[in-house]
Amino acid sequence: MSKKLSFRKDINGLRAWAALAVLLFHFQLLHFSGGFAGVDVFFVISGYLMAAILYPQVYQNNLNLFAFYNSRIRRVAPALIALVFILFVFGCFFLIRLDFNELLTESRYAATFRYNLKYSDFDYFGRSVNEHWLMHTWTLGIEFQFYILFPVILFAINKITKIKKQVVNILLAISIVSFLAMLYKLSVSPQKAFFLLQYRIWEFLAGSILFIYQYKLEENNYNLLINRFLKIILSFFGWGILIFFFLFVKENNSWPDYRSIFPVLATLLIIAPGKDTFLTKNIIAQKIGKASYSIYLWHWPVYVGFILFGLDNIYQLCCAAILSILLGFFSYYFFERPNFIGRLSIIKQLFLMVLLIISVDKFLQLVSNEKIKLPIENQSIHMEKYFEYSTEKGRMCLDNAELCLFGVDNEKPSFILLGDSHAGSIVSGLEKIAFDKKKSFLLFASHGCAIITGIKSDNKNYEKCLRLNESINKIISSNPNVKIVILNRYNEYLLRHNEKDDFIISPLYINKKPDINNAELVNLVRSELAQGFFTTTCRLSENNSVYWVKPIPEMGVNVPNELIRAKFYHNSDISIRVSKKDYLDRNNKILQLQEKSEKNCKVKLIDPTTILCDQDWCYSSDKDNILYKDDDHLNPWGAAKIAPLFEELFN
Structure with a gap:
């Protein structure tokens, strides 16, 4: 050759x-x-x-x-x-x-x-x-x-x-x-x-x-x-x-x-x-x-x-x-x-x-990095504010899984908010009420962190979440008689995300490790996590008043993205919403557990759908503003929308 x-x-x-x-x-x-x-x-x-x-x-x-x-x-x-x-x-x-x-x-x-x-x-x-x-x-x-x-x-x-x-x-x-x-x-x-x-x-x-x-x-x-x-x-x-x-x-x-x-x-x-x-x-x-x-x-x-x-x-x-x-x-x-x-x-x-x-x-x-400026001006600019998330302090607390005080300094916290990024997403709305009432509250949350006693994971990205769960009792003991509010994206752990093309399952478990190729094992892990949500919430309610927030409706698509693209590329105004039936079907498992905790453990429930939904639909925006920063997290306008549901916690 x-x-x-x-x-x-x-x-x-x-x-x-x-x-x-x-x-x-x-x-x-x-x-x-x-x-x-x-x-x-x-x-x-x-x-x-x-x-x-x-x-x-x-x-x-x-x-x-x-x-x-x-x-x-x-x-x-x-x-x-x-x-x-x-x-x-x-x-x-x-x-x-x-x-x-x-x-x-x-x-x-x-x-x-x-x-x-x-x-x-x-x-x-x-x-x-x-x-x-x-x-x-x-x-x-x-x-x-x-x-x-x-x-x-x-x-x-x-x-x-x-x-x-x-x-x-x-x-x-x-x-x-x-x-x-x-x-x-x-x-x-x-x-x-x-x-x-x-x-x-x-x-x-x-x-x-x-x-x-x-x-x-x-x-x-x-x-x-x-x-x-x-x-x-x-x-x-x-x-x-x-x-x-x-x-x-x-x-x-x-x-x-x-x-x-x-x-x-x-x-x-x-x-x-x-x-x-x-x-x-x-x-x-x-x-x-x-x-x-x-x-x-x-x-x-x-x-x-x-x-x-x-x-x-x-x-x-x-x-x-x-x-x-x-x-x-x-x-x-x-x-x-x-x-x-x-x-x-x-x-x-x-x-x-x-x-x-x-x-x-x-x-x-x-x-x-905008070191070189380009003359790009289009219809999306005025909508970019809707991609905001929580507050700068709230994002930092989530990233570091730190205990943070919001509202008026030196005031005894009215409650402690536990959870994942869904808990962090409503901080801006709660903080406004806290300042208005001259009160304060605590946030103790981390990205992708289910509030479950004894949670485990082999994924190093979840080490902060594991430490957070281990520290909850210590934090509550340091704040006697504090009210507890729990908000998670529960289906991230009990099902999986509903965004298009997202097939990721949570790496968190209690006894059995999940295996995406073993459907029977995955279902067992999720059942253990569901029971973990229930038993942890009921245990916390033994000595404290516990408020368990029902799931935030998930839209399945990035709301601001889709609205901007529809307007700019097709000059059309679209409505992004999910049916109330789909919401109830998707959240059936966690809703049953929450109702059971209300009946058996005297846990009080807070329902965001009373504001975000009507009898038939759950909406991603109202007549004035977009309420979501992506497919499932509320932006500051969404947080302000549901904030009145938490007002009694400051009394």
């Missing part, structure tokens, strides 16, 4: 089909339900081609890392940075400030190939992915991280005389470990298994192993024993697997899983014979293959833009798909293919490209 791999029409054509599969999957066209596997095809091809570039150099001890890194960065960065710049300009004129700020954050991580690291906890197959303009650049992050790591692996193997001849076996061992780690990670954190290189490198290495195996065979003058007819059979068998996968396999929230072997195997079968077929050698496949990277870059932002502005029927999405291909060709010819600095030395080229990436990152950072 020659030192330099010649242009492979079969691989170029396969790139075209992989890019189209991803595009058609995202645009939901032609039933390409498994088109997401086009990314896996790209990974295998990338591994094969990187081995083709690097292994002959490593094998012959003339590896030029600077040249390799320069070729990779020049291949990927110009078109990506052009996309980031164009989206930046677009955002200045057509996005609300909220979405523009998110775009700035995404652009920074995309331009520096860190997107997959930043968003490694995100659900790629969820609906909210449509709000992220550059979500698809996670693949570029993983690719570039492979570019950095792979030559180091090959170089290290080649420098150790005893193992240099075992390069295929070593890479195979790394692949097996990566594959098994991926399967394990799916049961713990499926999002990380999707986004991180250590769980995906086996796909790259599958392609690399194939090239190195072929290279070593030819280097040793062995006959590959693959005749022309067998090459055709292998190629078409691979295509059969791949097309079947693209058309009939459906995505789920745990990809890649064991099924990812099939598109990887299919890709190997297609590229191993080096046989061009009618699927790849035609001029359309060749043209699209050459521009496949730029088409991939542009297809997702075009899709997000069409969805954002309500252009989402089948005909409009077809137009969007065509537009993304045209923009991809434009990007290929004007940004990706030209080499504007080709006359410079390799070191200078590499230095300039790295400097460009760093400059883009720093510029976006300065804009994000």
